[in-house]
Amino acid sequence: MAYDAFLLLSFGGPEGPDDVMPFLRNVTRGRGIPEERLAEVAEHYHHFGGVSPINQQCRDLLDAVTAEFGAHGVDLPAYWGNRNWQPMLEDTVARMRDDGVTSALAFATSAFGGYSSCRQYWEDIDRARAAVGPGAPAITKLRQFHDHSGFVRPHADAVRAALAGLDPARRATTRLVFTAHSIPVSMAETAGPDGGRYTTQLDETARLVHAAAAPDLAWDLVWQSRSGPPQVPWLEPDVNDHLAVLADKGVTDVVVSPIGFVSDHLEVLWDLDNEAADTARDLGLGYARAATPGTDPRFVAMVRELVQERLAGAARETLGTLPHWDVCPLDCCPAPRRHKS
Numbered sequence: 288m289a290y291d292a293f294l295l296l297s298f299g300g301p302e303g304p305d306d307v308m309p310f311l312r313n314v315t316r317g318r319g320i321p322e323e324r325l326a327e328v329a330e331h332y333h334h335f336g337g338v339s340p341i342n343q344q345c346r347d348l349l350d351a352v353t354a355e356f357g358a359h360g361v362d363l364p365a366y367w368g369n370r371n372w373q374p375m376l377e378d379t380v381a382r383m384r385d386d387g388v389t390s391a392l393a394f395a396t397s398a399f400g401g402y403s404s405c406r407q408y409w410e411d412i413d414r415a416r417a418a419v420g421p422g423a424p425a426i427t428k429l430r431q432f433h434d435h436s437g438f439v440r441p442h443a444d445a446v447r448a449a450l451a452g453l454d455p456a457r458r459a460t461t462r463l464v465f466t467a468h469s470i471p472v473s474m475a476e477t478a479g480p481d482g483g484r485y486t487t488q489l490d491e492t493a494r495l496v497h498a499a500a501a502p503d504l505a506w507d508l509v510w511q512s513r514s515g516p517p518q519v520p521w522l523e524p525d526v527n528d529h530l531a532v533l534a535d536k537g538v539t540d541v542v543v544s545p546i547g548f549v550s551d552h553l554e555v556l557w558d559l560d561n562e563a564a565d566t567a568r569d570l571g572l573g574y575a576r577a578a579t580p581g582t583d584p585r586f587v588a589m590v591r592e593l594v595q596e597r598l599a600g601a602a603r604e605t606l607g608t609l610p611h612w613d614v615c616p617l618d619c620c621p622a623p624r625r626h627k628s
C-alpha cells in the first residue's frame with residue numbers, strides 16, 4: 288500500500304474565552320452531559336484564559352514529527368486536524384484533497400482502545416471524508432501504542448523524576464498512582480473485540496511503567512475527569528477518593544502518573560495539578576505529578592516507527608503481551624447509546 292501523507296488527529300481545544308462554550312457544545316453534542324457539568328468545565332478553561340494547552344502541544348508534536356521524518360528519510364507531508372475545534376478535521380481533509388493527497392496515515396493522540404479513544408477517531412475520519420465528498424483521500428489510523436517503548440519509557444522516566452522530588456526517607460510509604468480518563472462502565476465493557484480492552488491496556492501500561500521506574504513501590508490504577516450524569520456508572524475509584532483511602536492506610540507520599548494521556552493538556556493540569564494536588568495537601572500527603580510524553584524524542588521516534596511499520600511492513604515494537612492489529616474490526620468499541628441533544 289502506498290501512502291502520500293501523514294495526519295495528526297487530535298481532540299482539539301479552545302484558543303480563547305469566546306471559543307470555550309462552542310467547543311464544549313461540539314464535544315458534548317448528543318451525549319447527555321448535564322448543563323452544570325458544562326458550566327463547571329468552562330470555568331476550568333477560563334482559569335487558563337480560555338486557552339487549552341492541547342493545540343500548542345499538537346503544533347509542537349507536528350513540528351517534531353516533521354523534523355523526525357526529514358532526519359529518517361520518511362517523505363510524507365504532515366497535516367493536522369481535530370475532532371472538536373479548529374483546525375477541524377473536515378477542513379484539513381479538504382486541504383489534503385486540494386493538495387492531491389490520495390492516501391494518508393493518521394496518528395491519533397490516544398494510545399488505547401475504546402470508543403472515545405479509538406473508534407470515535409475512525410468515525411471522525413469517516414465523517415470528514417463524507418463531508419469532503421468525491422476526491423477525499425483514503426485515510427487509515429495507525430495502531431494503538433499503549434505498550435510501545437516510545438510511550439512507556441518517557442512515562443517511566445517522568446515517574447523517576449517525580450520521585451526524586453519526594454523525601455527519600457519516606458520511600459517505604461510512597462505509592463505510585465497511575466491515572467487515566469474515566470469512561471462509562473458500559474463503554475469499558477465493549478472496548479476492543481472481546482471487551483475490556485481500555486482497562487486491560489491501561490493495566491499493562493501501568494505494569495510496564497512501574498517495572499521500569501520503581502519496582503519496589505506499590506501502585507494502583509485509578510480514574511480522573513469523570514463526566515456524564517450521576518446515575519450513569521463510570522470507572523471508579525476517582526483519584527481524589529483514592530488518595531483519601533491511601534492516606535488512611537498510612538501512605539505518606541504519592542507520585543501521580545497520568546499514563547492515560549500523551550500530553551499535559553487541560554484535564555491533566557486542572558484535574559491533577561489543581562484538584563488532586565489540593566486533595567493531597569488537605570490529607571497531608573506529599574505529592575508529585577509525573578509528566579506525560581509530550582515531545583519526548585522517544586515518543587516522536589515512536590510516531591515515525593509506527594508510520595514505518597505501515598510503509599515497510601516492519602515488525603511491531605511491543606513490550607507487552609496483548610494483541611495488536613492495524614485496522615480495527617468493525618464491531619469493536621461500538622458507539623454508546625446516543626442521547627437527544
Ligand SMILES: CC1=C(CCC(=O)O)c2cc3nc(cc4[nH]c(cc5[nH]c(cc1n2)c(C)c5CCC(=O)O)c(CCC(=O)O)c4C)C(CCC(=O)O)=C3C
Pocket residue numbers: 298299300301311314315318320324325328339340341396397403404468469470471512513514515547552553554
Ligand atoms: C477516554 C478519553 C480521553 C483520552 C483519549 C483521547 O485523548 O481522546 C479523553 C481526552 C480528552 N478529553 C478532553 C476534554 C473533554 N472531554 C469531555 C468529555 C468526555 N471525555 C471522555 C473520554 C475521554 N476524553 C468521555 C467519555 C466524555 C463524555 C462525553 C463523551 O462521551 O464524549 C469534555 C466535556 C466536558 C466534561 O464533561 O468533561 C471535555 C471538555 C480533552 C481536551 C483537554 C484540553 O482541552 O486540553 C482530551 C484530550
Ligand SMILES: [Fe+2]
Pocket residue numbers: 468
Ligand atoms: Fe474527555
